[in-house]
Amino acid sequence: MDSMRSDSAMAVKILVAGGFGVGKTTLVGTVSEISPLRTEEALTEKSIGIDDTAFVQQKTTTTVAMDFGRITLKTGLSLYLFGTPGQDRFWFMWDELCQGALGAVILVDTRRLSDCFASIDYFERRGLPFIIAVNSFDGAQRHDPRDVRIALDLDNEVPIVVCDVRQRESAKEALITLVEHVLSAMSRRTA
Numbered sequence: 001m002d003s004m005r006s007d008s009a010m011a012v013k014i015l016v017a018g019g020f021g022v023g024k025t026t027l028v029g030t031v032s033e034i035s036p037l038r039t040e041e042a043l044t045e046k047s048i049g050i051d052d053t054a055f056v057q058q059k060t061t062t063t064v065a066m067d068f069g070r071i072t073l074k075t076g077l078s079l080y081l082f083g084t085p086g087q088d089r090f091w092f093m094w095d096e097l098c099q100g101a102l103g104a105v106i107l108v109d110t111r112r113l114s115d116c117f118a119s120i121d122y123f124e125r126r127g128l129p130f131i132i133a134v135n136s137f138d139g140a141q142r143h144d145p146r147d148v149r150i151a152l153d154l155d156n157e158v159p160i161v162v163c164d165v166r167q168r169e170s171a172k173e174a175l176i177t178l179v180e181h182v183l184s185a186m187s188r189r190t191a
Contacts, residue, residue, distance in 0.1 A: 011078040013100050014178065016067070017123070018107035019115025023135045024083040025067050027107065027165040031172050032069025032081065071172065079175055094122065103129040103182045105174055107165065111140050113151055120152060129182045131159040133174040157185075 016024045067083030108116045123130045145160040163170040
């Protein structure tokens with residue numbers, strides 16, 4: 001695990017991943033205790049037919065490299081958050097962003113569940129622990145997490161949480177769930 005230690009404090013790298021327009025930039029901005037770094041560019045006519053904005057019609061920008069923020073938990077653990085770009089054409093960034101990461105939160109929009117399959121596959125192939133965070137979009141039908149697990153064909157040990165990335169405590173709970181999942185996976189490996 002790549003981390004930086006200072007006395008009793010520790011910092012770890014966390015990825016926030018998922019499809020286009022699922023709320024990655026919003027999550028990083030909602031929980032970050034520093035002004036988040038964003039690499040957003042305006043959506044242009046060139047993205048018509050490539051970026052599906054059907055469920056996110058108000059979206060006018062897209063992340064082209066990454067988002068970056070930081071949150072320090074009460075335990076003194078600092079999470080360096082790296083939001084990944086959601087479109088396939090920017091996925092060349094993922095390998096770089098993934099280096100040294102402890103785990104990932106994969107955000108899911110149940111209105112377009114298939115958009116997260118590539119993210120799940122990416123982290124499964126690399127053996128990087130992840131959780132699923134179902135983002136509560138206004139107007140979206142609510143689904144039982146067990147049904148989401150079946151639809152995504154996930155192993156039982158992968159946590160699924162429902163969150164609203166616009167609400168700091170809700171988004172923070174998703175991050176805490178990931179840290180707990182990673183610690184649990186580490187203890188199983190050493191047992």
